[in-house]
Amino acid sequence: MSYAVRRPLAVAVRLALSAALAAAVTVALFVTGRHQTPDYTAQLFGQSGVSAIRLKSWMATGVLGLAVVQLGLALWMYGRLPGLRQAPRGVPRAHRIGGVILFAVTVPVAVQCMRAYGVQTASTRVMVHSIAGCFFYGAFAAKVLLVRSRRLPGWVLPLAGGTVITVIAVFWYVSALWYFNGNLP
Numbered sequence: 001m002s003y004a005v006r007r008p009l010a011v012a013v014r015l016a017l018s019a020a021l022a023a024a025v026t027v028a029l030f031v032t033g034r035h036q037t038p039d040y041t042a043q044l045f046g047q048s049g050v051s052a053i054r055l056k057s058w059m060a061t062g063v064l065g066l067a068v069v070q071l072g073l074a075l076w077m078y079g080r081l082p083g084l085r086q087a088p089r090g091v092p093r094a095h096r097i098g099g100v101i102l103f104a105v106t107v108p109v110a111v112q113c114m115r116a117y118g119v120q121t122a123s124t125r126v127m128v129h130s131i132a133g134c135f136f137y138g139a140f141a142a143k144v145l146l147v148r149s150r151r152l153p154g155w156v157l158p159l160a161g162g163t164v165i166t167v168i169a170v171f172w173y174v175s176a177l178w179y180f181n182g183n184l185p
């Protein structure tokens with residue numbers, strides 16, 4: 001079979017696998033969180049209660065800031081930043097390191113969310129946050145799988161990266177911004 005005939009199938013399989021991975025990770029976290037017995041005393045770096053929420057809100061804001069930096073670096077790599085020509089070699093590396101740091105910052109926050117609350121659906125805001133939190137890890141896993149695949153259509157990575165950044169903006173909006181606006185649980 002010629003390469004030209006095989007390629008669309010290989011691409012479709014890779015895309016289907018990525019979507020399945022995203023769904024599997026999201027559902028696994030959601031189900032785990034639904035079965036979690038909340039422990040409202042759960043700590044984050046020695047902080048609990050309102051102090052933990054404050055720390056989580058700042059860490060989530062750091063994650064949002066890193067996401068904006070990642071978006072800028074990606075646009076640079078795609079030659080979409082006005083006034084800037086081809087991205088130097090360090091830009092893809094910075095984007096990769098930035099992604100690892102971003103992910104690492106989310107983990108202790110999400111672990112505290114899971115231990116303290118699990119997945120909750122009592123209000124729309126909390127439900128949106130819980131689902132976005134779970135979906136973030138699904139979308140991130142799919143993005144990492146896709147970024148390692150060659151010969152994908154050009155729209156795939158921008159769509160995957162854009163999805164991850166959008167999810168971050170959503171969970172930040174309904175949690176950290178909610179806290180900074182003076183609301184407390």
Ligand code: HEM
Nearest residue numbers: 056057060106109110113117119120130133134175176185
């Ligand atoms: C595993 C996925 C996650 C689940 C199931 C989850 C669930 C929750 C729940 C149920 C709350 C309590 C909301 C309330 O009662 O007011 C909460 C709070 C919070 N979460 Fe998450 N979360 C997850 C991931 C994340 C991530 C990745 C971040 C940021 C990096 C984050 C940041 C926060 C912040 C800042 C709060 C405090 C503000 C608030 O109470 O809404 N969460 N989370």
